[in-house]
Amino acid sequence: MDTDELLTDDVGRAVACLRAGGLVGMPTETVYGLAADASDPGAVARIYAVKGRPTGHPLIVHAADTDMLDGWVRPGPAEAAFAELARTCWPGPLTVLVGRGPKVPDAVTGGRPTVGVRVPAHPVATALMTGFGAPVAAPSANRFGKVSPTTAAHVLADLGPWLDPARDVVLDGGRASVGVESTIVDLTVDPPQLLRAGAIDAVTIGRLLDVPVAGAAGPSRAAGMLVAHYAPRTEVLLAETPGEARQLVADRSAGGRRVRLLDRTDDLVVAAHELYADLRAADADGLDTLVVVLPPAEGLGHALRDRLLKAAAGSGPAAS
Ligand code: TXA
């Protein structure tokens, strides 16, 4: 099948797909999502089928603005915290977990009483949802357990064979600017907890809410998050220092194995922007091993370490 038929920059065509119960590869500032009408359980069910994701792993509800979430959230005692994060962080790379409103179908949350919501900062996503006039449910637009997509070409490469050009589109919005998935903060517990590290760190959220917010200790813990995730076929080895990385490269290079050293610790914004393209390039270039120098555990470094630890845990030929 020619997956290029799926590709469009026509927002009107994508809105028509959503209205007809189809799926839209949606650009956001973090990674591309695979969007469907959040109020349509049939369309939402196709997201799970196309991703190969086990049902019961909840989806984030995305909206063009906070008003569009009326009836979708019921923050209860977290109302003030929700309003503060919405005011200061949206549109932006933050997902907020709150009580679920009456409009959320069971298909979106796997029956949970909570819902994750986000207003992304991407003009094409905003135009899509404004045109559609209602929220969309969207996970990252990759096959389950694999590397997230930061370009429309990544989405086509991963999901093209599973999408239907008669019903679905991939909306090209250029390259994702942030490059790693949104921060997830759980406001249903007191004090709030970070479930997934992202571009907005725990310290920043704590300052905004005026309470200490624990960073995601160890691997992210949102529902459905596994230790192995974001995994390329290439073996990924991690090093805390450049010296350790060079030693790993030397050890692994025996016998003509193809090994690459990746050190982007000098600029973590660039490291995040390039992360998933770097992991995909390792596979595309047929490497045996990618040795990555870990960034320090501060700011965006938390998110990078989280994704890299998962990439390493699930990497290698056995994982593909
Ligand atoms: O940046 C992002 O968040 C991207 C873009 C497309 O917005 N989306 C994304 O979605 O990363 P996804 O499904 O790949 O990751 C969302 C994570 C999943 O682990 C999911 O299980 C968790 O958030 N999650 C969503 N709703 C939840 C809920 N109600 N309770 C617990 N975990 C939830």
Ligand code: MG
């Ligand atoms: Mg994902």
